[in-house]
Amino acid sequence: MCGIIGYCGGKQALPLLLQGLKRLEYRGYDSVGVALVEPNGKLAIFKSTGRMDDLAAAIDPGARGTLGIGHTRWATHGKPSHENAHPHLDCSSGGVAVVHNGIVENYRELKTGLERAGHRFTSQTDSEVIPHLLEEQLAHGATLEEALRRAGAMLRGAHAIVAVSAASPDTMVGLRIGHAGGLAVGYAEGAVFFASDVPAIQGEAERVLHLVSGEMAVARGGQAHVTTLEGAPVHRRAVSLSRDALSAAKGPYKHFMLKEIMEQPETLVSALRDRIDFQDMRISLDGFPFDAEQVRSFDRVVLVGMGTSFHAVQVGRMFIERLAHMPAEAENASEYRYRDPVVSPKTLLVTVGQSGETVDTLVAMAEAKQRGLPIVTVCNVAGSEATRAADYALLVQAGPEVAVASTKTYVGSLACLYLLAAYLGQERGSLSKDRLRGVIEDAVLLPNLMGQALEQTERYETIAWRYAHAQSALVLGRGLNYPTAMEGALKLKEVSYMHAEGYPAGEMKHGPIALIDEHTPVIAVALRDRLREKMLSAIEQVRARDGRVIAIATAGDEEMAQKATDVVYVPEAPELLTPLLAVVPLQLLAYYIAVRRGADVDQPRNLAKTVTVE
Numbered sequence: 001m002c003g004i005i006g007y008c009g010g011k012q013a014l015p016l017l018l019q020g021l022k023r024l025e026y027r028g029y030d031s032v033g034v035a036l037v038e039p040n041g042k043l044a045i046f047k048s049t050g051r052m053d054d055l056a057a058a059i060d061p062g063a064r065g066t067l068g069i070g071h072t073r074w075a076t077h078g079k080p081s082h083e084n085a086h087p088h089l090d091c092s093s094g095g096v097a098v099v100h101n102g103i104v105e106n107y108r109e110l111k112t113g114l115e116r117a118g119h120r121f122t123s124q125t126d127s128e129v130i131p132h133l134l135e136e137q138l139a140h141g142a143t144l145e146e147a148l149r150r151a152g153a154m155l156r157g158a159h160a161i162v163a164v165s166a167a168s169p170d171t172m173v174g175l176r177i178g179h180a181g182g183l184a185v186g187y188a189e190g191a192v193f194f195a196s197d198v199p200a201i202q203g204e205a206e207r208v209l210h211l212v213s214g215e216m217a218v219a220r221g222g223q224a225h226v227t228t229l230e231g232a233p234v235h236r237r238a239v240s241l242s243r244d245a246l247s248a249a250k251g252p253y254k255h256f257m258l259k260e261i262m263e264q265p266e267t268l269v270s271a272l273r274d275r276i277d278f279q280d281m282r283i284s285l286d287g288f289p290f291d292a293e294q295v296r297s298f299d300r301v302v303l304v305g306m307g308t309s310f311h312a313v314q315v316g317r318m319f320i321e322r323l324a325h326m327p328a329e330a331e332n333a334s335e336y337r338y339r340d341p342v343v344s345p346k347t348l349l350v351t352v353g354q355s356g357e358t359v360d361t362l363v364a365m366a367e368a369k370q371r372g373l374p375i376v377t378v379c380n381v382a383g384s385e386a387t388r389a390a391d392y393a394l395l396v397q398a399g400p401e402v403a404v405a406s407t408k409t410y411v412g413s414l415a416c417l418y419l420l421a422a423y424l425g426q427e428r429g430s431l432s433k434d435r436l437r438g439v440i441e442d443a444v445l446l447p448n449l450m451g452q453a454l455e456q457t458e459r460y461e462t463i464a465w466r467y468a469h470a471q472s473a474l475v476l477g478r479g480l481n482y483p484t485a486m487e488g489a490l491k492l493k494e495v496s497y498m499h500a501e502g503y504p505a506g507e508m509k510h511g512p513i514a515l516i517d518e519h520t521p522v523i524a525v526a527l528r529d530r531l532r533e534k535m536l537s538a539i540e541q542v543r544a545r546d547g548r549v550i551a552i553a554t555a556g557d558e559e560m561a562q563k564a565t566d567v568v569y570v571p572e573a574p575e576l577l578t579p580l581l582a583v584v585p586l587q588l589l590a591y592y593i594a595v596r597r598g599a600d601v602d603q604p605r606n607l608a609k610t611v612t613v614e
Contacts, residue, residue: 003197003200004160005020039064049082067171071100091121104126144168149216160182172218186207188204260407276440298326298347299344306360309358314330316328331364362389377393410487443577450584460585463592467521475500481578483579487583492586495590495594516545517547524542
């Protein structure tokens with residue numbers, strides 16, 4: 001979750017860039033950098049690994065310029081280093097600087113073509129192809145605006161990009177492609193800001209416009225115009241920027257829960273980028289404390305979590321079985337310590353938690369440590385108790401999650417568990433090179449697929465209003481998506497106060513079918529996978545008893561529309577990754593039902609973000 005800031009106006013840019021980066025530091029603090037267009041028409045670049053204080057020490061106090069860009073970065077593709085820090089430059093003159101948030105899915109293909117054309121690369125990042133693409137277009141007579149438009153058309157994936165060029169010393173351009181990497185345009189008197197998040201420009205900008213996918217903004221002389229990627233003008237009006245910090249942080253969304261659901265494509269970018277080595281097509285977990293021989297010695301994996309995180313470990317167990325070919329168990333952390341489990345130092349314990357402070361999980365970790373187990377934690381909060389207790393912390397990097405009900409941290413945790421499973425398979429030799437390449441190529445598609453799944457909000461809202469009066473609901477799934485059904489039921493209970501139960505669909509005939517009537521909606525996760533026919537059978541049984549079925553189906557599955565009362569579609573995806581997409585309709589249905597019922601969406605009654613007592 002990298003942070004981007006840009007300024008074009010009449011004031012000195014550097015103090016405003018540094019202020020914005022400080023406010024964005026929660027989005028990444030492994031490296032930070034700025035680029036200024038100086039009055040002499042040259043670019044001044046200042047970078048540092050580490051936090052803002054380290055950058056301040058690297059800046060020339062005499063640097064001047066009223067146009068500039070900045071970036072704060074998680075250690076993404078490539079380890080934290082000066083070379084890998086943004087802004088990235090072209091290779092011929094250093095006259096183009098780019099900051100970027102996203103994954104260039106066709107990085108290898110683009111880099112190969114650029115190297116053949118004579119371009120020289122200095123970093124390990126996929127982002128570096130972008131300034132080289134701009135350089136190539138500028139060399140053929142394009143303006144900076146035209147160059148970014150053409151380069152954007154070549155990129156696959158989801159991106160937020162801001163660029164400046166010494167050859168256009170009064171111009172800053174920004175582009176958003178796909179649904180990851182938000183980019184806002186802030187307007188002030190005689191000035192324009194670009195920012196990943198509105199709080200970065202709060203108090204400076206007076207109005208704000210959030211770019212949507214396929215839109216770009218061109219700032220020049222303290223003014224800006226917005227067009228589509230094809231060049232057509234965009235006529236949406238900027239809205240006044242609230243001076244209330246909480247309202248500003250929500251951006252255009254009514255609730256934090258909705259904002260965080262919509263941030264899930266960017267969450268996936270953050271979870272994936274720093275763990276994929278695109279050069280060698282391997283999973284890279286920097287600092288993983290167990291070497292290949294130790295990983296091969298592990299005889300099984302035990303995964304523990306609570307609530308939403310328990311559903312994540314249930315999916316993670318199946319990831320590990322399929323990718324690492326290791327025996328795996330999923331455990332409720334509050335019960336695990338009281339079972340006197342049979343374990344050994346060859347048992348790898350994996351814990352999952354949003355805050356890293358949940359007492360039940362911490363107690364389970366303490367018990368495991370006492371028995372000499374190696375411990376990995378998947379967690380969203382760096383420096384939390386869980387990250388300190390574990391041998392290795394696989395950080396979700398989703399940024400703050402304000403709403404009590406976890407959404408983006410659930411999806412981010414699943415992405416981390418997928419990578420952990422693939423890494424174990426890679427190190428144990430149970431994944432062939434071809435299979436590993438496929439696993440990686442599947443993963444990098446996730447942010448875009450997630451963005452597509454989020455495009456149907458009106459459809460979810462319509463269906464939610466139709467069923468908001470119900471007192472109870474059943475949520476059914478099978479295989480990989482049985483835990484998804486459990487998570488969907490939990491979200492309904494948490495935020496809408498509707499009684500809901502999640503079941504494996506095969507269990508329905510063993511009791512829950514007695515509850516089905518025309519007043520109890522049944523949500524069926526019925527994707528096009530190896531268990532689709534089983535789910536169709538369950539749907540038929542519900543409909544035969546006058547039940548109303550909301551089916552979550554794979555795009556293009558027209559038969560499902562004939563079987564169910566209502567259908568929402570998610571994009572077709574590799575089977576292992578379907579839990580990350582299938583949960584989206586469940587999150588949005590729970591959200592819109594809660595809104596319709598007048599519930600406190602962000603702070604549901606009786607719930608806390610972190611459970612610190614047993």
